[in-house]
Amino acid sequence: MSLIELRHVTKTYRKGEHVVTPLADVTLDVEKAEFFVLVGPSGSGKTTLLNLIAAIDRPDSGSIRVGDVELGTSSSSRLADWRAEHVGYVFQQANLVPVLTAYENVELPLYLFGLSAAERHRRVALALEAVGLADRATHLPKQLSGGQEQRVAIARAIVADPEILVADEPTGNLDHESAEGVLELLSRLHLERKKTVVMVTHDPRAARFGTRRMVLDKGILREEAAAR
Amino acid sequence: MKLAKLVGKNLRRRPMRTALTVLGVASAMLLFVLVESLSAGLDHALSGSESARTLIVYRENRYCPQTSFLPQWYGERIAKLPGVASVLPVKVYLNNCRASLDLVAFQGAPAEELLATRGLTLEAGAGERFVREKDSALVGRAFAARKNLAVGDNFRFGNIHVKVVGIFASDEPVEEGVILTHLEFLQRAGPVNRLGTVTQFEVKIDDATRAEAISAQIDDVLVGNTVLMSVQERVKEFGVFRTLGFRASHVAQLVVVESLALSLAGGALGFGLALLIIRFAHVSIGSEGVAIEFVTSPRLALLGLGVATVCGILASLAPAVRSARAEIVVSLRSA
Ligand SMILES: Nc1ncnc2c1ncn2[C@@H]1O[C@H](COP(=O)(O)OP(=O)(O)OP(=O)(O)O)[C@@H](O)[C@H]1O
Ligand SMILES: [Mg+2]
Numbered sequence: 029m030s031l032i033e034l035r036h037v038t039k040t041y042r043k044g045e046h047v048v049t050p051l052a053d054v055t056l057d058v059e060k061a062e063f064f065v066l067v068g069p070s071g072s073g074k075t076t077l078l079n080l081i082a083a084i085d086r087p088d089s090g091s092i093r094v095g096d097v098e099l100g101t102s103s104s105s106r107l108a109d110w111r112a113e114h115v116g117y118v119f120q121q122a123n124l125v126p127v128l129t130a131y132e133n134v135e136l137p138l139y140l141f142g143l144s145a146a147e148r149h150r151r152v153a154l155a156l157e158a159v160g161l162a163d164r165a166t167h168l169p170k171q172l173s174g175g176q177e178q179r180v181a182i183a184r185a186i187v188a189d190p191e192i193l194v195a196d197e198p199t200g201n202l203d204h205e206s207a208e209g210v211l212e213l214l215s216r217l218h219l220e221r222k223k224t225v226v227m228v229t230h231d232p233r234a235a236r237f238g239t240r241r242m243v244l245d246k247g248i249l250r251e252e253a254a255a256r
Numbered sequence: 257m258k259l260a261k262l263v264g265k266n267l268r269r270r271p272m273r274t275a276l277t278v279l280g281v282a283s284a285m286l287l288f289v290l291v292e293s294l295s296a297g298l299d300h301a302l303s304g305s306e307s308a309r310t311l312i313v314y315r316e317n318r319y320c321p322q323t324s325f326l327p328q329w330y331g332e333r334i335a336k337l338p339g340v341a342s343v344l345p346v347k348v349y350l351n352n353c354r355a356s357l358d359l360v361a362f363q364g365a366p367a368e369e370l371l372a373t374r375g376l377t378l379e380a381g382a383g384e385r386f387v388r389e390k391d392s393a394l395v396g397r398a399f400a401a402r403k404n405l406a407v408g409d410n411f412r413f414g415n416i417h418v419k420v421v422g423i424f425a426s427d428e429p430v431e432e433g434v435i436l437t438h439l440e441f442l443q444r445a446g447p448v449n450r451l452g453t454v455t456q457f458e459v460k461i462d463d464a465t466r467a468e469a470i471s472a473q474i475d476d477v478l479v480g481n482t483v484l485m486s487v488q489e490r491v492k493e494f495g496v497f498r499t500l501g502f503r504a505s506h507v508a509q510l511v512v513v514e515s516l517a518l519s520l521a522g523g524a525l526g527f528g529l530a531l532l533i534i535r536f537a538h539v540s541i542g543s544e545g546v547a548i549e550f551v552t553s554p555r556l557a558l559l560g561l562g563v564a565t566v567c568g569i570l571a572s573l574a575p576a577v578r579s580a581r582a583e584i585v586v587s588l589r590s591a
Contacts, residue, residue: 084499084584105503112501119588123496127269137500139258184500 030057037090050076052247065238074228112140116185118195122177124169131165155183175206195227281522348455361434364442381407381422393418396432495587504580511576519568
């Protein structure tokens, strides 16, 4: 059984009279420990698909199962608890809380678990170390470079040790070198910690890392080869 | 829960915003206490007197105006409250808060409204000229006598320079000691341009017995607004919190706890300021010979903090619910 299973998922947004259908009857399986790369033109529904997998949005029809949880029919608070435990989300912008230090940003998701201060400290330290920023713990986001901010965001996404990482153009705002660092970091999390990664990207270098690539175009998902 | 810790960090590390909000609440509290203590004083002073059918809620130059800046647009909000008949925004400029031997008190307000709401009788000069000329002034009878001023004179004080176009008598003895000018003129006159801020609002209400209820509502208007602003700029942040696994109820709690902390801090500060000001006021009012007493009491202190608490919670409810209800994906897309 695959870890992530989408069946005939459709999602539409209404903007006044205008109806947009970012996802039209999408069916997709992502296996455990896969590094799945999704590409496609702007506005094709990539973010929408990630949001559904991360359970911060709901499909209009079809079903989404992740592990043994049916996302479409669970209550909002159940989904929140599920996200805390099972998904780490990395946005295009780091989206760190500006008034919290790197350490405190990473600690944030751990507030949701009944952990002792010592245990929280241990996990935050590990996560910061994993992204190579142990020495930046006390810095505020504005004191970090874009690449460092994004790595803090990745530390925040992995601190609760979720099995799934979703990343929405995580290198989109970064210079060449920082982007390379972030991609390598995600790849390491995939290879060494067996994380299942679902990443949207336009970055051609990401091809080296992905175990599978698909194209989303006008709400239709297909193998990359077929697109060529 | 550890949410309180988050709130603490957020408040401490946005010191500017926190200070502004606390000051906003404090000024609301200040008004509340002054109004409350003053209305008690007025009741006292006017009992048995026929002179006041209208309770004037906010009084002029009874406290140090240098410390009171209120956004002028609060006035529009207050005017919409039920039971409020009129709102006059007033800028006060005093030469000195403490010493009252040679008190020079300017008050600026929109000219026509000023003439309409204050019970002034012009003994010399013309109201139309006052309305027309932006640098003109009406001078109270007592002050004119003290300074030997007549219509047509110029009066200069510091860098405020006005043309005297009228001398007035008033039902209120204290008013005869002041100089009335245009609001904008006085806002621009100080060392710092204070356009958009006023010292106080003079709120006339329909029914004197409802003074307490109305002042509580005014408080609510002012607190509510600051909470709303602090929440709107953080829509996206809350979207991120929710993505991390915070429940809608957690976000709502964050908003409520933060608002409560701000209200209590502002409430305590405002009450402290009010006490100080009331002390000052005693000094200068005494010398102006006005028989109005501020009455403060432990009861009023408790009432004030109670109001701050309740307002803090009430004011945060709508923003809290809105933050919690917002769809995560929509929050994340907001700038
Ligand atoms: N919350 C929303 N409300 C209304 N329309 C939306 C919403 N979210 C997405 N859309 C619309 O759905 C379509 C797909 O959006 P989506 O963000 O999934 O595209 P994308 O493939 O991620 O694009 P990009 O590469 O630019 O990030 C777009 O037309 C977008 O305007
Ligand atoms: Mg997108």
